[in-house]
Amino acid sequence: METLALFFFFLFFSFTQPVLCADVCTPASCDSVQGPRIRFPFRLIGRQPEHCGYPGFHLFCNNQSQTILRLPLSGEFVVDYIDYTRQTILIDNPDDCDPKRILNFSLSRTPFGGTYTRKITFLNCSSDWTEYMSYDLFPFFCLSGENYVVMAMASYSSAQQIPPSCRMISNVSVPTQAQNYVSQYQSSRQIRVDFQLTWNEPGCRSCEANGGICGFKDNTVLEVGCSKPPNHGLPRSAKYGIIIGVGIPGLLCLIVLACFAFGRIRALSHRRLNISELPTITISQQPVVRAAGLDGPTIASYPKTVLGESRRLPKSSDSTCSICLSDYEPKETLRSIPECNHYFHANCIDEWLKLNGTCPVCRNSPESSIGTPCSSMSSSYSLSSSDHH
Structure with missing residues (x-):
């Protein structure tokens, strides 16, 4: 009875560990082929319960099956990639005019910060922008008008590199990847920026690095816990419970059988010893005389x-x-x-x-x-x- 009670105790302990809330949050995505997998701390609105996401980490799908992050002061961005172990997210501009988003970009009132920050200086120059080809400037026609051209340059450039006919509009710090890249667009050089953001809270780096699943411990407080991912087999503690619950009775049965077998062997040994001590009786057989047939x-x-x-x-x-x-x-x-x-x-x-x-x-x-x-x-x-x- 004690062994059976111990077995059920291990089973109960293994299936009732209060690591995460009872409702399991299944990962979701807007595009099952190319879209990023959304799980805690992010939540996909309309496809995952509210407790599956941390406040400020809500995403949604647009009519093009793109995953969208809405920043309160900067508008909507397309989510390209999420690294849950490093706690970084890569977003880009869904429109054609990146500089317009850069000028208005802000991470205020969000849980995110910039992984790498690059400063860009915007200039207002005369419409004949061909005279600026010798400078390290990038024109943005989506911000330009008939009589002027908006250009940008890296802020680490010296003031002497600014052409005399240009005036500075603003200096902007942009959380970008390690390097920007330049692409050809309408026969002109255009700068395109992918924004790389990071977050510190909730801190799930160690949990993700160890193969765990991060989430709320319950639905009442914002306390985050870590749980091992579910597998097709039993939990380790349940396996230990089964081993103990079955192994101890099995071991006892083996001991009883061994004692019984030892007793039988000992009894047979004594019996053979007693038989060997009896006097030996020799029975002599007289030869049988077989007579041959008579004439x-x-x-x-x-x-x-x-x-x-x-x-x-x-x-x-x-x-x-x-x-x-x-x-x-x-x-x-x-x-x-x-x-x-x-x-x-x-x-x-x-x-x-x-x-x-x-x-x-x-x-x-x-x-x-x-x-x-x-x-x-x-x-x-x-x-x-x-x-x-």
């Missing part, structure tokens, strides 16, 4: 008797031939073996004695037996005469 004259010398109506013989028990097992009938000829005076049908005993030189009843050999021979003629005469009288 014809010897067989013919044995007395014959013609049985009368009374069927009386010297031995009242001799009423059946021991060879053919048939009862004697009147007028049948019998032959007896003189040494033992046993009677048989004459034909039966003649065939027998040709093969075996012993009496079929007593197994005595007529030649080796010592007995009083009977007279053939007198026996035959007496039995026959008595029947006639």
Whole structure:
């Protein structure tokens, strides 16, 4: 009973660990092929319960199956990638004019910060922008007008590199990747920025690095816990419970069987020892003497008797031939073996004695037996005469 109770205790403990809330949050995505997998601390609105996401980490899907992050002061951005272990998210501008988003970009009132920050200086220059080709400037026609061109340059450039006909609009710090890249657009150089953001709270780096799943411990407080991912097998504690619950009774059974087997072996050993102490009795067997068949004259010398109506013989028990097992009938000829005076049908005993030189009843050999021979003629005469009288 104690072992059974211990087994159920381990099972209960293994299935009732309060690590995360009862409702399991299944990862979701807007595009199952290319879209990022959304899980805690992010939540996909309309596809995951509210407790599956941390405040400020809500995403949604647009009509193009893109995953969208809405920043309160900067608008909507497309989520390209999420690294849950490093706690970084990569977003980009869904519109064509990146500089417009850069000028208005702000992470205020959000849980995010910039992984890498680059400062960009925006300039307002005259419309003849070809004279600025020798400068390290990038034109943005989406911000330009008929009489001016908006250009940008890296803020680490010295003030002497600003053309005289340009004036500075603003300096902007942009959380970008380690390096920006330049692409050809309408035969002009355009700067395109991918924003790389990071977050510190909730801190799930160590949990994710160890293969765990981060989430709320319950639905009432914003306390985050870590749980091992579910697998197809039983939890480790449940396996330990099964091993203990089944292993201890099995071990006890093995011990009992071993004791029983040892007792049986010990009893057999004592029994064999007692038998070995008994005196040895030697039984000598006398050799069996098998006599060979008799010859014809010897067989013919044995007395014959013609049985009368009374069927009386010297031995009242001799009423059946021991060879053919048939009862004697009147007028049948019998032959007896003189040494033992046993009677048989004459034909039966003649065939027998040709093969075996012993009496079929007593197994005595007529030649080796010592007995009083009977007279053939007198026996035959007496039995026959008595029947006639």
